[in-house]
Amino acid sequence: MAAAVELRGPKRHLLAGNLPEFRRDRLGFLTTCAREHGDVVPLRFGVFRALFINHPDAIEQVLGNSRSFVKSFAYDMVRPVIANGLLLSEGDFWMRQRRLAQPAFQRARMGEAYTPIVVERTRRMLDAWTAGGVRDVHAEMMRLTSQVAGQAFFGADVSGAVDEVSRQLLVLTELLTKRLDSVLAFLPDRIPTPTNLRVHRAVKNLDAIIYLIIDQRRRSGVVQDDLLSRLLGARDEDGSGMSDRQLRDEVMTFYLAGHETTSLLLSWTLYLMAGHPAVQERLREEVTAQGDGPPTVADLVRLPYLDAVLCETLRLYPPAWGLGRKAVADCEVAGYRVPKGGSILFSQWVMHRDPRFFDDPDRFHPERWLDGLQKRLPRYAYFPFGGGQRICIGANFAMMEAAFVLIMLLQRFRFEPAPGFEVVLWPAFTLRPKTGVRLTVNQAA
Ligand code: HEM
Numbered sequence: 001m002a003a004a005v006e007l008r009g010p011k012r013h014l015l016a017g018n019l020p021e022f023r024r025d026r027l028g029f030l031t032t033c034a035r036e037h038g039d040v041v042p043l044r045f046g047v048f049r050a051l052f053i054n055h056p057d058a059i060e061q062v063l064g065n066s067r068s069f070v071k072s073f074a075y076d077m078v079r080p081v082i083a084n085g086l087l088l089s090e091g092d093f094w095m096r097q098r099r100l101a102q103p104a105f106q107r108a109r110m111g112e113a114y115t116p117i118v119v120e121r122t123r124r125m126l127d128a129w130t131a132g133g134v135r136d137v138h139a140e141m142m143r144l145t146s147q148v149a150g151q152a153f154f155g156a157d158v159s160g161a162v163d164e165v166s167r168q169l170l171v172l173t174e175l176l177t178k179r180l181d182s183v184l185a186f187l188p189d190r191i192p193t194p195t196n197l198r199v200h201r202a203v204k205n206l207d208a209i210i211y212l213i214i215d216q217r218r219r220s221g222v223v224q225d226d227l228l229s230r231l232l233g234a235r236d237e238d239g240s241g242m243s244d245r246q247l248r249d250e251v252m253t254f255y256l257a258g259h260e261t262t263s264l265l266l267s268w269t270l271y272l273m274a275g276h277p278a279v280q281e282r283l284r285e286e287v288t289a290q291g292d293g294p295p296t297v298a299d300l301v302r303l304p305y306l307d308a309v310l311c312e313t314l315r316l317y318p319p320a321w322g323l324g325r326k327a328v329a330d331c332e333v334a335g336y337r338v339p340k341g342g343s344i345l346f347s348q349w350v351m352h353r354d355p356r357f358f359d360d361p362d363r364f365h366p367e368r369w370l371d372g373l374q375k376r377l378p379r380y381a382y383f384p385f386g387g388g389q390r391i392c393i394g395a396n397f398a399m400m401e402a403a404f405v406l407i408m409l410l411q412r413f414r415f416e417p418a419p420g421f422e423v424v425l426w427p428a429f430t431l432r433p434k435t436g437v438r439l440t441v442n443q444a445a
Pocket of ligand 1: 071086087088098253254257258259261262265318319320323324384385386387389390391392393394395397398
């Protein structure tokens with residue numbers, strides 16, 4: 001990485017560069033880099049070089065300029081699965097697909113169409129819970145959010161298939177995460193390692209179901225007001241529609257990008273609430289003051305503390321803990337020259353715990369959000385959903401789903417850490433709890 005002024009980064013190994021330290025403790029390594037080497041840190045992982053930036057203004061230069069920076073090499077690891085879906089496509093094609101999908105995420109639509117799905121699926125899950133036991137709430141939230149995503153975006157008429165997609169997705173997410181952790185992570189996925197072979201099998205299983213869902217909807221001719229119908233109905237200027245392959249990429253992207261991140265927001269919130277009984281009680285009081293019926297969109301504006309708890313959870317445990325971009329031409333970032341093809345990294349985990357922007361940054365303190373902190377912060381000091389044109393399309397959906405599920409959980413149950421349970425952070429593609437989140441679940445009243 002060229003630089004007008006010589007930049008100094010952490011000490012590196014001759015061949016592996018900074019890879020061993022990064023692999024040993026990704027979050028700790030990046031945090032130390034930022035605190036010890038400042039806002040711009042050159043890193044090398046084997047032959048791969050990247051500039052790690054740690055200032056909101058520098059991040060804005062990158063995320064605010066999606067014409068000059070495209071998704072980085074790190075996304076290549078999920079490319080075999082989501083291919084040319086919205087998360088990875090670029091340029092005019094991406095813009096067209098984004099415009100097509102956007103209406104499915106309008107607030108009004110979410111309230112009407114998705115609330116009953118979230119409420120009903122959550123009710124079914126809670127009816128199966130008994131008070132007094134220990135549960136891995138992370139596993140429960142993974143199941144719940146993948147069912148909700150399937151039904152909300154691809155229709156109730158395929159709910160049997162949706163449950164099967166959920167099951168297959170859980171397998172695939174585990175495998176992809178395992179592959180990321182492997183020393184062979186940077187090898188092309190064509191190489192037939194045992195994990196790669198299993199990934200290909202899981203993708204094949206998923207493809208079979210997803211193509212079936214698409215085929216059924218095409219044949220039925222029924223136009224529903226959901227994401228799948230929107231994508232199916234989209235036409236190019238020459239009148240042609242999206243190919244089955246492109247539809248499959250989009251469907252897979254929405255499932256993968258949408259369900260795990262939201263389940264993590266819920267799991268981390270439950271984990272933090274269980275460890276902070278005063279927060280949990282204040283939240284339960286706010287929630288139950290609205291009554292004990294199923295939540296509605298109208299309730300959400302009357303729940304500022306719930307919103308603060310979710311914001312604080314996304315600050316401390318951002319499901320997307322780091323992002324990367326690649327420069328499409330020579331350019332400058334934070335005063336340093338980045339050559340065409342050069343990579344830039346930045347991390348929500350590191351920025352969200354930066355003492356320059358957050359007092360007592362490691363403390364879970366939802367109250368900090370109640371007096372307009374968000375408006376006072378520089379735009380990219382806090383960016384759990386990314387930013388610029390490529391900002392998460394599902395942010396409102398995720399916040400609404402998480403709020404509804406939490407309201408229903410708090411109405412019925414009280415949470416404590418299970419005896420002897422200690423959380424283990426696992427920063428894979430997303431920030432996961434390695435051994436789940438085991439909580440004791442008791443009756444609320
Ligand atoms: C707490 C939950 C979520 C978090 C933390 C999250 C985070 C993010 C982030 C950081 C990005 C930007 C990635 C980048 O710039 O490289 C992103 C993009 C995206 N997210 Fe989310 N997400 C969440 C929920 C969802 C949901 C529920 C959906 C779908 C229903 C979704 C679908 C997408 C898609 C399709 C993109 C790509 C958008 C584009 O490039 O146009 N996400 N998400």
